Amino acid sequence: MNPLDDLARTDIDPALLAQVQALFAQQQAKLAEKDFKITALTHELAYYRRVRFGKASEALVGEQRLLFEETVDMDLAAIEEELDSQAPAKPRRKRAGRQPLPPELPRIEHRHEPESCQCGQCGAALVLIGEDVSEQLDVEPARFFVHRHIRPQYACRPCQTVTAALIPPVVIDGGMAAVGLLAWIAACKYLDHLPLYRIEQIAARQGVPLARSTLAEWIGRIGVALQPLADRLAELLRQHDCLHADETPVRQLDPGSGKTRHAYLWAYRSGAHDDGPPIVVFDYQTSRAGAHARAFLQGWRGHLMVDDYVGYKALFADGPTELACLAHLRRKFFDVHAASGSPVAQEALRRIAALYAIEQQGAGLDPPLRLALRQKLAMPALAERHAWLLATQRTVATGSGTAKAVDHALKRWAALERYANSGILPIGRVEMWRGSCRQVPTAPFPHPPRRTGRADFPHPALFRRIKPSRSSGRVQLAAGVSDPISRRGTGRDTGGIPFPACRCACATRFANAAPCSHRHGGRSFPPALD
DSSP states (O other), X not given: OOHHHHHHTSSOOHHHHHHHHHHHHHHHHHHHHHHHHHHHHHHHHHHHHXXXXXXXXXXXXXXXXXXXXXXXXXXXXXXXXXXXXXSOOOOOOOOOOOOOOOTTSOOOOOOOOOSOSBOTTTOOBXXXXXXXXXXXXOOOOOOOOOOOXXXXXXXXXXXXXXXXXXXXXXXXXXXXXXXXXXXXXXHHHHTSOOOHHHHHHHHHHTTOOOOHHHHHHHHHHHHHHTHHXXXXXXXXXXXXXXXXXXXXXXXXXXXXXXXXXXXXEEEEEXXXXXXXXXXXXXXXXXXXXXXXHHXXXXXXXXXXXXXXXXXXXXXXXXXOEEEEOHXXXXXXXXXXXXXXXXXXXXXXXXXXXXXXXXXXXXXXXXXXXXXXXXXXXXXXXXXXXXXXHHHHHTTSOTTSHHHHHHHHHHHTHHHHXXXXXXXXXXXXXXXXXXXXOOOOOEEEOOOOOOTTOOTTSOOGGGOOSEEOOSSTTEXXXXXXXXEEOSOOSOOOOOOSOOOOOOSSOOOOSOTTOOOOOOOBTTBOOOOOBO
């Protein structure tokens, strides 16, 4: 029952009743405004809590948990082994599910024959009726050996000339490191995330002295030798008709200031439906200016899938055709639904899931058949979704999280629905920074050397999926390993930042870099990323 109606039926003065009604309406308006602000702040708080404490992605599998799961498994196995050694013997249950060892691994057979081939009771000759075969996995640690090159010198006395074989080509002229050693060092540093001081310790255990300064110089020279591969990958990438582009911030130490500043890794990837092997090229830049994308593409004309960042807009005025990513649109509605359980956001997610289901049907089809499938199923679904968004836009509260998600979808609609008119354009972006990305050739776009001249700086050629951390002076790797890059009085040079690496040999942008001559307490300070 409305209290104002009860008050109106009393003998209250009409003028006073009007004042009360006006005051009540004013308070109701204020309460509605506060409720709206509370709802918006609740949605924002839920979003940032999910970003801060939730999973890194919407996938159910978090790669960073693997590190801790492995530690727990090792502790549990150690405890079980200790208990088994102290407990009385009991029949062990046969364990099932052990995976067979890879058949391509070399086998070293050890035959264990009985001491005598005669029966111990009657003395008759034993007959082979079968074999009991078991396999154990073993490993041979890194073994250092020396290639000794001998080039005999032959002289012609009448001509007074000397003839000898040509010197075999090497990666580092005059260096003592063979190709296998350089590949092992690069793999340890960028694939296994081992800083150079640990590689130095591994070699020292076998009596091989490898100074960190030498290792750092070799890393720099490896990048110089592989620069042509990076150039070639960038050239091949620009031959594709469809590319994905994205940029991610990283924190970089600013030498001399003791502070960090923002830098950016611009990633360019070939389309998911293109022929040939996929390619990813990382372009390391110190800013987020759109001029970097224009400089990399070099007048390329094709279909470019990007987010709604304004830095890309100048490209589409007279160049590539813009494509929108459905995953970005879905993320807006996912955040709203995760924060408030909005039924509008839930319906939007259901409709987006239907579009992805159509793409799943055409995953293995040729482009003409995929185009026919999209024309038959995706185009009507897109038209229905567009009409639903327009109708929903008129019913949701302006400024709410749901309204912002709907407005963003309508703003990007023209670029979103272009994929349905082609059989080779993707519906969304391929993950370049994290997730279950296939191993693809990766390389940087060449850049001039940094002024620091530190050859041990991590080469963009060896970059692969990275995820910046929120703490200053650290890099959080996609594999779940965080390695310190800030020197905190440990007295140890970590030998640069162990970034994840691609499986192929790639180049560095520090072609003219020289070892840094600045030493502080016996340690070198390379520029680093956070």
